[in-house]
Amino acid sequence: MANLLSLCLVFLINVSLFVSAQAxxxxxxxxxxxxxxHLVQRDNSVPFWEYFGDAxxxxxxxxxxxxxxSKKGSVWSKNKLEAKGWEIEAGIRITGRGRVGADGLAIWFTEGRASQTDNPADLVVFGAxxxxxGLGVFLDSFDNDGQHNNPYIMAVxxxxxxAYDHQNDGSTQHIGGCLRDFRNKPFPVRVKIEYYNQVLTVKVHNGLTNNPNDFEICLSASNVVLPASGYxxxxxxxxxxxxxHDVLYLLTHSLHDPTAESTQVSEEERQKFEKEFEQYQEELDRAKQDYRKEHPDQKDEYQDGDEQWYQSQNDKELRQIFDGQNVIHVILKDLNRKLDELMGRQEIVISRINSLPVGQGQPQGQPQQLGQQPVAGSIQRHEVDRVLGNQNSLLQQLGELKLVIGDVQHKINTIQSKGTGSAAGVSDQMALHEIKDRVNTVGNDVKSLLSKPQANLQCPPSSSESCLSATVFFIGLVAQFVLTIGYFVYRSNKEAQAKKFY
Incomplete structure (x- = not known):
């Protein structure tokens, strides 16, 4: 049993490898x-394509x-598709207000192609x-034979x-087809035509979903012989x-045998490509010369080479130094503004403290009597505590500011050393020295602010007399005791009188 399973597994692996190798x-x-x-160019042309008629x-x-x-139009490739196998995918949108549409649309792979000089009367097969x-894949939306089998997709x-049989909708001429409604769909209808090893396959996306891989096989025919090359x-x-009838896109892929050896480019093709390159180069040189004639002032700009558009290493380092200096300059301006605000607040606080009288505004030796109001203009204890707290907080903030300025000065010294090592200019050194002087000035201002003497504040003297004497305390205690005893006696009498009713 195990041997049988292993043989089956090997067979499946060989089959999968064979199928993948044949892709x-x-x-x-x-x-x-x-x-x-951006499909259309400025001259209303589509690259490598030509459209005419009513397109x-x-x-x-x-x-x-x-x-x-009664309108006819078409679009054709200017180059031929030269491959034994190919795949064409077209995104189509066919919309109309009527319940029935007409006449239809066709996708072609033919040995010849139409042109603008063709007689419109000869374009009788869906505008061609x-x-x-060659091959024509028709999306026929009008029921000419009255069999109620339209819209219909077929290959002829x-x-x-x-000669195409219009009266019978080509029912006796096509090699296969399917009944699909491709009109007025919410998403584009996609038609994929694949021809490989004389096998023709047509797949259709119904346009009801936006999934690009949701294809269904419409027809498949073998032993189909088509021209080796065609438009x-x-x-x-x-x-x-x-x-x-709108065509949103058309994508073409050539299919090649994977087992065949990759052939080198032939001498004829190489000469052809070189000739095309030389033509493009000549057109570019001609355009440059015309531009120089029209703009003589900018002539030297195109003669200096490409070095002017690039930046050297020294220029890059100098630009980094300048950017760092600009950032430091902005930070210093912000610190200077904050320091001015702190100094202004400190001066306001100091001026208010100095304007207050020393002490409590009462002569010493005269204790404040019980219930006596404080003298007007005297400072209270909580106000003094608040002023001292604000002053300590201000000193702490100034200390932190001093540390930040020291850090900035250290970074400036580092940048200065790097700038000197990378051959910075005299202007760079002057700018760095100027920044260093400003930082030193800020540091000296902070030091002078920290060393400035503060106003001496005196706490209010404590009262020597007690607010409550011993005699008054004992009298109050005895009164409370008497009242408590009287309450209990009164309560017991009430309870005794209430018992008489039971």
Whole structure:
């Protein structure tokens, strides 16, 4: 049993490795793709693409046809897709006010492409020419055959000799399809077309969710032969009814065999790329020369090289020193302002204390009698305690300020030593000395403030006589005792009289 399980496990691992090894390699083809925002250039063109007819390009996408009757439009790539396998994903939004739309939209991979010089009367297949050679994936929204099987998505392969059957909606010509309602959806409808090893697969996102991976297989056909290279295009047309046919993005990937060895770039392709690079370089040089002619004052700016746009190490260190000096200057200004406020408050407190008379305003030897009011203008004990507390708090704050200023002075000395070691200029040294002098001045002011004599305060003398004599105390005690005895006697008499009623 164990051997059987191990064999099954090895078989599954080999199958998974084989499937993963056969997965094609994807390469993004930017010249065959477009996506917003900022899709349109200043000249109303889309890079590597050409649109004509009634198509209108905007920043977020391309409107192939507006919701007007009898309109045709298309957009085609300027370059061919040259790969044996490829994948095309298009984000489409088809909206209209009517219950039924018309006519529809088509995604093309053909050997030839349309152009602005084509006769509009020949564009009879969803805004493109008939008898194409390649693949057309049609999103048909109008029921021409009356079978009530629209909106419908289908794929039609043509070798250049087949005329599309409009009356029957191509029911006898398509290689597969599915019935999907792609009109008036809350999110864009996504169509993914994959062609690899002659197998064509079309997947559709219904536009009901915003999940980009929510695809369903619409059709799959094998032994499909398509041209080795072709143009990619999207076209649309309206008839008696009308819809807005918008293409928000189109992304193209080429699929390659992962087992094939990576081939080097051929000499022809290398010369082609070098030629394109030389052309771009010539256009850039020509643009620079034109700009120099139009702006002769800024001519030297482009001749000095790129060194003027970069900063040397010494300049970087000097800039750091200057930034540090600016920060220290701001801190010192703030400390100076706070110190001025503290000194002003100290002077106000000292002036108020000096304005008060010494002592309690009473001559000594004359005790204050019981119930006598204090003399007007005398200072109370709690006021003295409050003044002393404020003064101690002020001295503590000044001490902390002195420590902070000392720390700032130490940092300035450190910066000065670094500036000297990194070849700072004379102006830097003068600025540092000026800051040091200001810090020393602040320190001297703090020292003079701390050494300033304080006013002497005298506490009020305590009263020598007691507020209550012994005789008065004993008389009060005896009176209280008599009252207590009388209360108990009165209470017992009341209780004895109340018992007579029971």
């Amino acid at each position: 094609p390699k994807r390469r993004f083809e930017y010249k065959l793709s477009f996506k917003g925002p 209108l390009a905007g920043d977020e996408g391309i409107r192939i046809t507006p919701s007007l009757r 020419a008939d008898r194409w050679k 392969v043509n070798d250049g000799t087949l 990619i295009g999207i076209s649309a047309a309206t008839g008696g009814l009308a819809d807005d």
